Amino acid sequence: MSTISAKERMQIARQLMPEQEGLQRSGNFKEVNLGFSEQLAVLEAQRCLQCKDAKCIRGCPVQVNIPRFIQFITNGDLAGAAKSLASDNALPCISGRVCPQEEQCEGSCIRGAKGQPVAIGYLERFVADWALNQGSAAQEEAPAPTGKKVAVIGAGPAGLTAAGELAKKGHDVTIYEALHKPGGVLVYGIPEFRLPKKIVAAEVDRLTKAGVKIECNVVIGRTYTIPELQAQFDALFIANGAGLPVFMNVPGENFKGVYAANEYLTRVNLMEAYDAESANTPVLIGQRVAVVGGGNVAMDAVRTAKRLGAEKAMIVYRRTKEEMPARAEEIHHAAQEGVDFQLLVAPLEVVGDEKRWVTGLKCQRMELGEPDASGRRKPQPVAGSEFVLDCDVVVVAIGTKSNPLLTATCPELKLNKWGNIETDENGMTSLPGVFAGGDIVRGAATVILAMGDGKNAAQAIDRYLKTA
Amino acid sequence: MHTILAKKQLSPNVTRLDVLAPRIAEIKKPGQFVILRAREGDERIPLTIADADPTQGTIALVIQAVGKSTREIVAMEVCDAIRDISGPLGHPTELISSGRALCVGGGVGTAVVHPIAKALHAQGVQVTSVIGGRAKEWVIFEEELNRLGEVIVCTDDGSHGRKGFVTDAAKEVLEAGGIDVVYAVGPVPMMRAVANLTRPFGVHTIVSLNPVMVDGTGMCGGCRVDVGGETKFACVDGPEFDGHQVDFDLLADRLQTYREFEQRANACADGQCRIRR
Ligand SMILES: Cc1cc2nc3c(=O)[nH]c(=O)nc-3n(C[C@H](O)[C@H](O)[C@H](O)COP(=O)(O)OP(=O)(O)OC[C@H]3O[C@@H](n4cnc5c(N)ncnc54)[C@H](O)[C@@H]3O)c2cc1C
Numbered sequence: 001m002s003t004i005s006a007k008e009r010m011q012i013a014r015q016l017m018p019e020q021e022g023l024q025r026s027g028n029f030k031e032v033n034l035g036f037s038e039q040l041a042v043l044e045a046q047r048c049l050q051c052k053d054a055k056c057i058r059g060c061p062v063q064v065n066i067p068r069f070i071q072f073i074t075n076g077d078l079a080g081a082a083k084s085l086a087s088d089n090a091l092p093c094i095s096g097r098v099c100p101q102e103e104q105c106e107g108s109c110i111r112g113a114k115g116q117p118v119a120i121g122y123l124e125r126f127v128a129d130w131a132l133n134q135g136s137a138a139q140e141e142a143p144a145p146t147g148k149k150v151a152v153i154g155a156g157p158a159g160l161t162a163a164g165e166l167a168k169k170g171h172d173v174t175i176y177e178a179l180h181k182p183g184g185v186l187v188y189g190i191p192e193f194r195l196p197k198k199i200v201a202a203e204v205d206r207l208t209k210a211g212v213k214i215e216c217n218v219v220i221g222r223t224y225t226i227p228e229l230q231a232q233f234d235a236l237f238i239a240n241g242a243g244l245p246v247f248m249n250v251p252g253e254n255f256k257g258v259y260a261a262n263e264y265l266t267r268v269n270l271m272e273a274y275d276a277e278s279a280n281t282p283v284l285i286g287q288r289v290a291v292v293g294g295g296n297v298a299m300d301a302v303r304t305a306k307r308l309g310a311e312k313a314m315i316v317y318r319r320t321k322e323e324m325p326a327r328a329e330e331i332h333h334a335a336q337e338g339v340d341f342q343l344l345v346a347p348l349e350v351v352g353d354e355k356r357w358v359t360g361l362k363c364q365r366m367e368l369g370e371p372d373a374s375g376r377r378k379p380q381p382v383a384g385s386e387f388v389l390d391c392d393v394v395v396v397a398i399g400t401k402s403n404p405l406l407t408a409t410c411p412e413l414k415l416n417k418w419g420n421i422e423t424d425e426n427g428m429t430s431l432p433g434v435f436a437g438g439d440i441v442r443g444a445a446t447v448i449l450a451m452g453d454g455k456n457a458a459q460a461i462d463r464y465l466k467t468a
Numbered sequence: 469m470h471t472i473l474a475k476k477q478l479s480p481n482v483t484r485l486d487v488l489a490p491r492i493a494e495i496k497k498p499g500q501f502v503i504l505r506a507r508e509g510d511e512r513i514p515l516t517i518a519d520a521d522p523t524q525g526t527i528a529l530v531i532q533a534v535g536k537s538t539r540e541i542v543a544m545e546v547c548d549a550i551r552d553i554s555g556p557l558g559h560p561t562e563l564i565s566s567g568r569a570l571c572v573g574g575g576v577g578t579a580v581v582h583p584i585a586k587a588l589h590a591q592g593v594q595v596t597s598v599i600g601g602r603a604k605e606w607v608i609f610e611e612e613l614n615r616l617g618e619v620i621v622c623t624d625d626g627s628h629g630r631k632g633f634v635t636d637a638a639k640e641v642l643e644a645g646g647i648d649v650v651y652a653v654g655p656v657p658m659m660r661a662v663a664n665l666t667r668p669f670g671v672h673t674i675v676s677l678n679p680v681m682v683d684g685t686g687m688c689g690g691c692r693v694d695v696g697g698e699t700k701f702a703c704v705d706g707p708e709f710d711g712h713q714v715d716f717d718l719l720a721d722r723l724q725t726y727r728e729f730e731q732r733a734n735a736c737a738d739g740q741c742r743i744r745r
């Protein structure tokens with residue numbers, strides 16, 4: 001037990017994440033953040049004031065008991081920290097890397113009121129990585145089989161979490177995944193330099209060892225329908241994400257060289273086009289790449305463009321940096337890597353040559369007006385400010401909406417006006433025994449919310465199966 | 469894993485593979501396709517389900533070797549296995565239930581038209597097929613289509629059937645009258661020509677589009693085509709569309725996107741690769 005006074009705690013400054021140097025890393029796809037050493041972690045953990053009324057817990061969408069796992073670190077008990085964390089969060093290696101901590105736990109941290117909040121995300125990552133490197137130390141005892149069968153649709157964070165929880169309870173779980181590899185956005189969208197694929201692979205491996213069956217290349221709505229699955233399984237969990245890309249709907253958007261971020265990132269990540277030597281799937285390497293949008297997806301795309309060799313990789317965003325929905329760290333990292341931010345700029349048209357290859361993006365400048373419904377100041381065009389931004393690749397990263405492929409083949413499933421599946425407080429849809437969660441319910445949201453939905457739904461499914 | 473149970477060369481560059489995929493064989497409908505990945509690390513390739521044998525659990529793929537991936541697939545042998553096959557994808561063909569249909573197939577497109585013709589025939593529709601190829605040895609599925617109705621074969625050099633393009637023969641059939649619908653599958657210029665041909669006759673014309681695809685589930689938007697001024701995703705909204713509404717120029721154009729890469733990949737496959745970065 002460390003005997004450090006509150007005053008001493010207050011004097012420790014927030015520890016910096018060791019990272020690959022900005023210009024060096026913009027030439028490779030290796031992870032940018034290198035992770036805390038144990039020494040840094042303990043020092044950072046000591047900054048935590050162990051608040052009785054821990055606001056950070058309430059700031060966390062899945063209510064991880066943050067002071068508890070941090071206390072274990074302070075005590076040098078990493079196994080205890082790992083166990084504590086794992087009991088609250090199924091995939092801490094992932095959330096420690098991709099959660100918008102500044103809006104959640106760290107945003108609520110009392111130390112942030114005067115100075116820097118405790119680096120909860122970095123500590124979470126540290127503990128989770130430590131546990132991963134220990135391997136499956138304590139093989140949990142296999143639960144007694146319940147004889148109930150559950151199908152999970154989609155192997156993204158929601159589906160993987162639900163499957164893990166259901167297997168723990170002894171249910172016979174099969175995941176159906178449309179793509180050839182499980183992981184959802186974690187493998188096709190979020191790049192290696194932010195979330196190494198071996199981490200997702202290790203999670204998937206853990207699930208299969210726990211008895212979860214994963215069938216890839218199965219598109220529900222095509223290979224099987226929901227009613228067919230209902231006939232074969234005692235309960236279903238739909239977690240097929242919100243994967244349909246939204247386009248700008250401007251002239252020239254179908255020119256060669258215009259990508260939806262999903263396609264661009266899928267080619268590079270899932271199809272491994274980042275490895276120009278051995279890749280079988282091509283991706284256009286732009287010299288000047290314009291990425292439209294200001295969220296995590298846009299940051300991932302623009303930083304990918306830089307790594308693929310773009311001389312100039314640009315963000316085109318119609319508001320300012322303050323309004324960007326991306327994680328603060330991603331914006332910061334992008335700037336460090338030399339990304340050019342074209343702010344208060346809105347695209348009007350994609351310009352092309354006679355062969356319809358992209359040559360530029362016609363834009364207009366914007367200024368911020370009155371706050372809109374979302375509370376953000378609404379951008380308004382500045383008259384006569386049109387200009388053409390030279391570029392040879394345009395990546396559109398302005399959002400995704402729910403993919404109707406599955407829901408269109410099951411009209412009994414109640415949807416809201418955006419095409420998202422409606423659920424009750426237990427995550428159950430209008431069809432008894434059919435649950436849903438993650439982006440297909442929330443619209444494009446976050447990894448941690450998807451995992452939270454997976455966990456809650458698993459509990460609700462377990463209760464349902466006991467009464468059914 | 470999907471084992472190859474039979475392999476047959478149909479023309480100098482077209483090969484048929486019968487591959488184990490029981491679920492797809494059981495439920496596939498005409499007009500649907502699969503996306504496959506032959507080996508780990510390979511490209512995802514869309515291919516039409518040319519036929520299926522649900523009792524054996526196999527689907528037939530008829531593949532024209534045009535580039536690196538398709539050449540590697542046709543180089544696989546019986547007992548080899550294809551790693552991933554996802555499907556059946558896309559909407560089934562919109563079939564008429566009576567009357568007369570004209571099915572036009574060019575090159576490997578004939579393999580795509582054949583299951584449509586077969587389904588139409590089974591519904592009692594009278595089928596006339598017009599199929600073409602460069603020369604005699606390039607004409608495929610003639611025998612199978614012959615069992616379903618009249619077949620007019622066209623070759624560029626006149627070595628088999630009539631000399632000339634499929635559009636010439638199709639025009640005569642249309643002029644003779646009585647055709648309720650036309651199904652046309654082949655290279656983009658051929659489908660465009662057929663659509664232009666049938667327009668003045670006012671005959672509904674369905675074409676099957678082959679844009680570059682990645683996932684096949686509507687997730688990437690790479691397969692977008694313009695139909696009647698609206699952007700559609702061919703993998704989920706198609707692949708068959710009203711030929712009179714399709715912007716064929718855009719389709720042909722977008723198919724050129726990876727030209728350079730494809731040529732390089734092909735050269736590497738031929739062992740002439742000098743580009744090492
Ligand atoms: C590029 C990018 C970066 C992001 N960065 C962050 C970040 O930093 N932090 C953060 O919190 N969030 C981030 N997000 C958002 C986050 O990834 C999503 O909110 C989250 O992945 C949703 O999880 P999910 O399980 O609901 O769906 P998904 O991850 O979308 O997984 C759904 C899975 O279902 C499969 N599927 C779809 N349809 C079918 C079908 N019919 N049959 C079978 N399977 C099907 C899909 O192939 C996919 O594998 C990012 C998103 C993107 C695209």
Ligand SMILES: Cc1cc2nc3c(=O)[nH]c(=O)nc-3n(C[C@H](O)[C@H](O)[C@H](O)COP(=O)(O)OP(=O)(O)OC[C@H]3O[C@@H](n4cnc5c(N)ncnc54)[C@H](O)[C@@H]3O)c2cc1C
Pocket residue numbers: 501511512513514515516517530531532533534535536537538539576579580677678679680681682707723724725730731734
């Ligand atoms: C729905 C659909 C059904 C198809 N059915 C068949 C079929 O039954 N038999 C058959 O032989 N071919 C079919 N194709 C075309 C086949 O997918 C392509 O020929 C193949 O992907 C080319 O890959 P490659 O590496 O061998 O050639 P590449 O060297 O990559 O390309 C050669 C040519 O094929 C085009 N092409 C490249 N990639 C794709 C792609 N992913 N999708 C479509 N075209 C592409 C290129 O524009 C180029 O003209 C179909 C395509 C679609 C979209």
Ligand code: FES
Pocket residue numbers: 680681682683684685686687688689690691692701702703704
């Ligand atoms: S192939 Fe990706 S959306 Fe059609």
